[in-house]
Amino acid sequence: MSDTDPTLDDRRDASLLLAIAAGCEQAFVDLYARRQADVFRFAYAMARSRSVAQDATQEVFLNVLENAGRFDVAKGSARAWLFGCARHVILDRLRHERRWTDELPELSAEHDGDAELLAAQRVRRLHAALVRLPLEYREVVVFCDLEEWTYAAAAAVLGCPVGTVRSRLHRGRAALAALLAREDAPAEPATLRPREVYP
Amino acid sequence: MNPSGDPNDRDAEAHAPELAELRAALRALPAPRVDDAAVRRAFRDRRRELDAARAVARRRRARVHAALAAAIAFVAVGGVVRFVVSQSPQRSQAPQSDAPAAVAAFQPLLYAPEVAPGAAYSVVRVRIPLSSLTLLPAAGADGMIEADLLVGEDGLARGIRFDGAGALPVSQASY
Numbered sequence: 001m002s003d004t005d006p007t008l009d010d011r012r013d014a015s016l017l018l019a020i021a022a023g024c025e026q027a028f029v030d031l032y033a034r035r036q037a038d039v040f041r042f043a044y045a046m047a048r049s050r051s052v053a054q055d056a057t058q059e060v061f062l063n064v065l066e067n068a069g070r071f072d073v074a075k076g077s078a079r080a081w082l083f084g085c086a087r088h089v090i091l092d093r094l095r096h097e098r099r100w101t102d103e104l105p106e107l108s109a110e111h112d113g114d115a116e117l118l119a120a121q122r123v124r125r126l127h128a129a130l131v132r133l134p135l136e137y138r139e140v141v142v143f144c145d146l147e148e149w150t151y152a153a154a155a156a157v158l159g160c161p162v163g164t165v166r167s168r169l170h171r172g173r174a175a176l177a178a179l180l181a182r183e184d185a186p187a188e189p190a191t192l193r194p195r196e197v198y199p
Numbered sequence: 200m201n202p203s204g205d206p207n208d209r210d211a212e213a214h215a216p217e218l219a220e221l222r223a224a225l226r227a228l229p230a231p232r233v234d235d236a237a238v239r240r241a242f243r244d245r246r247r248e249l250d251a252a253r254a255v256a257r258r259r260r261a262r263v264h265a266a267l268a269a270a271i272a273f274v275a276v277g278g279v280v281r282f283v284v285s286q287s288p289q290r291s292q293a294p295q296s297d298a299p300a301a302v303a304a305f306q307p308l309l310y311a312p313e314v315a316p317g318a319a320y321s322v323v324r325v326r327i328p329l330s331s332l333t334l335l336p337a338a339g340a341d342g343m344i345e346a347d348l349l350v351g352e353d354g355l356a357r358g359i360r361f362d363g364a365g366a367l368p369v370s371q372a373s374y
Binding site for chain 1: 213214217218220221222224225226228230231233235238239241242243245246249
């Protein structure tokens, strides 16, 4: 995200979307340069795969190009609209591919010390648990906990009431905690079960 | 971490440090380099595809509209024709008309003398049993049919005519 005033940012995005709808190539290039990293990070958080995130990002912007004419300033912010598009594309892709990726996250290339290595392991473990959540919980956790959107903004993107966001987030966090707790639990020693004897 | 500020959300608090680390790691994640030329190429390709698809959709819509217009025109013309036919005086007033109905021509009888233009003839209306006629659709049925015979001065019949559909059934038994 850019560090400037979010309202100004959103106005700029909205004007770019309107220009794209009118067929302006430069507006498309500008919007891509401004928002490509945000969309990529969102896709990566959802899929935990760099290649999936890259493909999804391309698709999101082609989708934006196709549907920019449907953006209505009166109905919501440009950021919500853009992430709504991104969400549709990424969910479609994840549902279609049923991809539960085991790719290692490329979050940091080198680790200087043990503390950093442990932190990277914790991050990797948490992200692995996150992508095992059902999609409706995962997207809410990504929006609210990772992207730090307000409930209202997340509800606008998801097209559901704020109460639904709140309850999904609660369940998503609980499921995430349960997954992590299961991993933390010591493995049960293998026991030999008596073989069933059939007469 | 916990935008709700809900103190009871223990799951949010329990993993807050890890989520913060993941959040920071994601923010530090390098996004793919933006290739300006590739973006412009993608834009142009997609626009071309969209324009082609829109042109196809426009043509399809135009065909549907043309078909609808033709159907409406057909129905309208059909309605007008039906209205005109139903209002035509010949059809609606035919039964009450005083105008002479078209008279069928006499058919020459086999083995009879030819009809001469200058000779005098009489027309005699007769009733003929249907059973005696082998060529009519109702032949063989019980009943009678009216016919006009063209009779010469010598008393021999020259021709015959069945004078219109109204004259044909004399008896209900013929059907």
